[in-house]
Amino acid sequence: xxxxxxxxxxxxxxxxxxxxxxxxxxxxxxxxxxxxxxxxxxxxxxxxxxxxxxxxxxxxxxxxxxxxxxxxxxxxxxxxxxxxxxxxxxxxxxxxxxxxxxxxxxxxxxxxxxxxxxxxxxxxxxxxxxxxxxxxxxxxxxxxxxxxxxxxxxxxxxxxxxxxxxxxxxxxxxxxxxxxxxxxxxxxxxxxxxxxxxxxxxxxxxxxxxxxxxxxxxxxxxxxxxxxxxxxxxxxxxxxxxxxxxxxxxxxxxxxxxxxxxxxxxxxxx
Amino acid sequence: xxxxxxxxxxxxxxxxxxxxxxxxxxxxxxxxxxxxxxxxxxxxxxxxxxxxxxxxxxxxxxxxxxxxxxxxxxxxxxxxxxxxxxxxxxxxxxxxxxxxxxxxxxxxxxxxxxxxxxxxxxxxxxxxxxxxxxxxxxxxxxxxxxxxxxxxxxxxxxxxxxxxxxxxxxxxxxxxxxxxxxxxxxxxxxxxxxxxxxxxxxxxxxxxxxxxxxxxxxxxxxxxxxxxxxxxxxxxxxxxxxxxxxxxxxxxxxxxxxxxxxxxxxxxxx
DNA sequence: CGATCCTTTGATATGTTTCAAGCTTAGTGG
DNA sequence: CCACTAAGCTTGAAACATATCAAAGGATCG
Numbered sequence: 292x293x294x295x296x297x298x299x300x301x302x303x304x305x306x307x308x309x310x311x312x313x314x315x316x317x318x319x320x321x322x323x324x325x326x327x328x329x330x331x332x333x334x335x336x337x338x339x340x341x342x343x344x345x346x347x348x349x350x351x352x353x354x355x356x357x358x359x360x361x362x363x364x365x366x367x368x369x370x371x372x373x374x375x376x377x378x379x380x381x382x383x384x385x386x387x388x389x390x391x392x393x394x395x396x397x398x399x400x401x402x403x404x405x406x407x408x409x410x411x412x413x414x415x416x417x418x419x420x421x422x423x424x425x426x427x428x429x430x431x432x433x434x435x436x437x438x439x440x441x442x443x444x445x446x447x448x449x450x451x452x453x454x455x456x457x458x459x460x461x462x463x464x465x466x467x468x469x470x471x472x473x474x475x476x477x478x479x480x481x482x483x484x485x486x487x488x489x490x491x492x493x494x495x496x497x498x499x500x501x502x503x504x505x506x507x508x509x510x511x512x513x514x515x516x517x518x519x520x521x522x523x524x525x526x527x528x529x530x531x532x533x534x535x536x537x538x539x540x541x542x543x544x545x546x547x548x549x550x551x552x553x554x555x556x557x558x559x560x561x
Numbered sequence: 562x563x564x565x566x567x568x569x570x571x572x573x574x575x576x577x578x579x580x581x582x583x584x585x586x587x588x589x590x591x592x593x594x595x596x597x598x599x600x601x602x603x604x605x606x607x608x609x610x611x612x613x614x615x616x617x618x619x620x621x622x623x624x625x626x627x628x629x630x631x632x633x634x635x636x637x638x639x640x641x642x643x644x645x646x647x648x649x650x651x652x653x654x655x656x657x658x659x660x661x662x663x664x665x666x667x668x669x670x671x672x673x674x675x676x677x678x679x680x681x682x683x684x685x686x687x688x689x690x691x692x693x694x695x696x697x698x699x700x701x702x703x704x705x706x707x708x709x710x711x712x713x714x715x716x717x718x719x720x721x722x723x724x725x726x727x728x729x730x731x732x733x734x735x736x737x738x739x740x741x742x743x744x745x746x747x748x749x750x751x752x753x754x755x756x757x758x759x760x761x762x763x764x765x766x767x768x769x770x771x772x773x774x775x776x777x778x779x780x781x782x783x784x785x786x787x788x789x790x791x792x793x794x795x796x797x798x799x800x801x802x803x804x805x806x807x808x809x810x811x812x813x814x815x816x817x818x819x820x821x822x823x824x825x826x827x828x829x830x831x
Numbered sequence: 832c833g834a835t836c837c838t839t840t841g842a843t844a845t846g847t848t849t850c851a852a853g854c855t856t857a858g859t860g861g
Numbered sequence: 862c863c864a865c866t867a868a869g870c871t872t873g874a875a876a877c878a879t880a881t882c883a884a885a886g887g888a889t890c891g
Contacts, residue, residue: 358815376721379811382729386721398718401711406718406816433703440710441671447717448668448676451646451656454720458727458772459652462847493869502728504848509871525856541649545628546676732879763837774880779839795888 313345316368317418319392327445328438337432341425343418348411355399355409363419364400367393370415371491374398375499376407385500387449388412388473388492390480397443400425413491445548452546457502460541465501466511467540470521474530475544487529515539583615586638587688589662597715598708607702611695613688618681625669625679633689634670637663640685641761644668645769646677655770657719658682658743658762660750667713670695683761715818722816727772730811735771736781737810740791744800745814757799785809 321335330338343366348354354365357376367389374386386407389395399405400422429436449472456468473490477483490497494512495505503511515521520536522529530536537543591605600608613636618624624635627646637659644656656677659665669675670692699706719742726738744755752758760767764782765775773781785791790806792799800806 374721376725378725378729384725384728386724398714401714402718402818404815404818406818407721429707430703433700433706436703436706436710437699440706440713443710443714443717444668444671447713447720448672450717450720450724451644451677454656454724454727455646455648455654457724458654459648495869505870506849506872507847510847513871545674548672548674548676764839765837775838776840776881777879780879783839 313368313418314339316392316416317366320366320394323392324394324435324438324442327441328434330434330438334432334434337428338435341420341428343420346417346419348415348417350411350413350415352411352415353408354411354417355396355405355407357405357408359405360403361396361399361405361422364397364422364425365395365409366418366420367391367395368416368418371412372409372415373412373496374407374409383499384502385496387446387453388476388500390476390482392480394439394442397439398446401443412496448546448548453500462501462503462507462511463514464540465503466497466508467515467520467536468542469497469500469540470515470528470530471533471537471540471542472547474528474533475547479547479549486533487527490526490528492526583638583688584609586636586662586686590636590664593662594664594705594708594712597711598704600704600708604702604704607698608705611690611698613690616687616689618685618687620681620683620685622681622685623678624681624687625666625675625677627675627678629675630673631666631669631675631692634667634692634695635665635679636688636690637661637665638686638688641682642679642685643682643766644677644679653769654772655766657716657723658746658770660746660752662750664709664712667709668716671713682766718816718818723770732771732773732777732781733784734810735773736767736778737785737790737806738812739767739770739810740785740798740800741803741807741810741812742817744798744803745817749817749819755800755803757797760796760798762796 317339321330321338324330324338344363345368348370354363354372355361369391371391372389372395374389375383376386377383395417396409399407399409429439452468452472456465460468470490474483474486474488477488482488492500493505494508497503497512498505498508501508512521512523515536516523518535518539520530520532520539522531587609591600591608594600594608614633615638618640624633624642625631639661641661642659642665644659645653646656647653665687666679669677669679699709722738722742726735730738740760743760744753744758747753747758748755762770763775764778767773767782768775768778771778782791782793785806786793788805788809790800790802790809792801806812
């Protein structure tokens with residue numbers, strides 16, 4: 292995987308000029324799935340043979356809307372995306388964030404009706420796979436189905452951790468936890484060093500991830516800075532003290548289920 | 562399925578004197594899975610042939626502990642169970658509730674290490690299936706795997722809804738929502754009329770489901786009663802005004818994914 | 832029938848929200 | 862290249878929902 296040059300170029304440009312070609316992206320997706328379950332060459336070829344439409348989407352584009360039957364399952368090639376739900380009173384809760392290389396909508400695709408929205412966070416490139424093709428793939432290739440199943444289970448594990456975060460941690464911990472998770476996931480995806488990364492979110496979006504208000508998020512971020520745990524400049528976040536931040540956020544990476552192959556907890560050590 | 566006599570007998574006795582025999586319970590589990598995905602007779606037989614140990618567990622018994630590799634996957638035959646996580650500061654967040662007839666630990670069983678605890682809420686009867694047997698089953702019977710996959714996706718949908726509940730609804734809505742969900746799920750499982758049921762939880766446990774304190778839960782329950790939405794007597798809850806309660810809780814049953822076969826939203830109508 | 836767990840209630844404390852305004856940055860078009 | 866605009870960030874003051882603390886009253890179980 293192409294090593295990123297460090298620091299400066301802003302997040303969006305990064306996504307625009309994707310270093311990877313399309314087939315490299317697909318290989319990355321396959322590699323990601325394989326960390327969940329061994330695949331045969333035939334399985335891999337079946338994934339490569341998946342019909343799809345390549346598209347570039349602007350930031351904030353809806354890919355799936357709650358209440359609609361999912362038609363396509365998208366693979367995120369570059370850029371970021373998120374799932375969310377909106378309450379009757381108009382409050383938004385962000386349910387999860389997604390990085391390049393992830394299957395975006397297995398959660399909705401295997402069910403009849405989408406129960407939440409999926410939207411791009413930044414400009415993004417996607418491969419849109421018709422759900423019918425996906426269904427055929429998983430029917431004919433049980434090992435792929437198994438890998439995808441496990442992938443969705445890890446998604447569920449992340450939902451659970453977020454539920455704990457929002458339900459039982461105070462505002463400082465919630466945000467610290469979010470920053471730790473994002474750092475580690477970017478690290479694992481080879482997209483950043485966890486000591487410094489571009490946070491592709493506004494403070495309002497951070498608020499919607501953590502069940503807080505944007506104003507309070509602002510104060511907490513400032514606070515975490517004052518405590519020397521992070522330093523910020525624009526949306527660039529540098530974790531100044533991983534030990535401190537992960538302790539503040541009560542962060543334990545177990546729920547990300549990286550045990551096999553990846554750096555996992557080891558990556559945390561300086 | 563045996564029709565329950567109405568009203569009086571307290572929850573625990575109900576579970577003790579389970580009307581169903583063991584094989585009836587297994588059939589119920591199969592029927593539940595089949596609502597997710599059609600199974601062949603051979604698939605059904607493979608489930609029936611699953612080796613298991615029958616056990617009765619006291620209330621509050623741990624079945625899986627966070628950090629341990631899951632050894633058994635349990636089918637809940639009678640009684641209730643829940644998943645939870647505990648933060649470093651000792652706060653508990655309940656992640657989900659489980660009713661008789663549900664596979665209890667597909668979430669953990671397919672992964673290497675449990676990331677949360679699973680515990681009985683009441684006294685319960687379970688069938689404990691070794692995970693190795695479960696792995697064999699899903700490898701040899703892709704349709705069963707598919708049904709279980711979808712089952713875990715519905716679990717995930719419930720996690721998401723709870724995340725919205727805890728993140729973006731006020732205390733009244735949260736509790737109203739929980740009461741609605743429980744009513745409908747009990748109804749769908751044929752375990753109660755949604756107008757009256759035994760809530761197998763202490764107010765402290767309700768607090769841990771909703772990210773509140775037990776004291777506040779008490780006040781809110783009293784309030785919901787005052788508003789004429791519910792009436793209570795011990796832990797028996799009667800929903801006096803379904804329309805009102807589901808509106809107060811911003812409750813829409815879509816996330817339970819009952820669309821096929823079951824009463825679903827239709828069950829809500831008086 | 833004592834002991835324990837659960838529920839209820841009141842008084843007070845506090846974390847977070849709300850409201851409101853000014854400020855900064857990024858993007859756009861003249 | 863500057864002015865304009867919209868979006869996001871920052872800050873302060875006041876309000877509010879919920880937590881905390883504390884104690885008494887019920888229920889349940891051995």
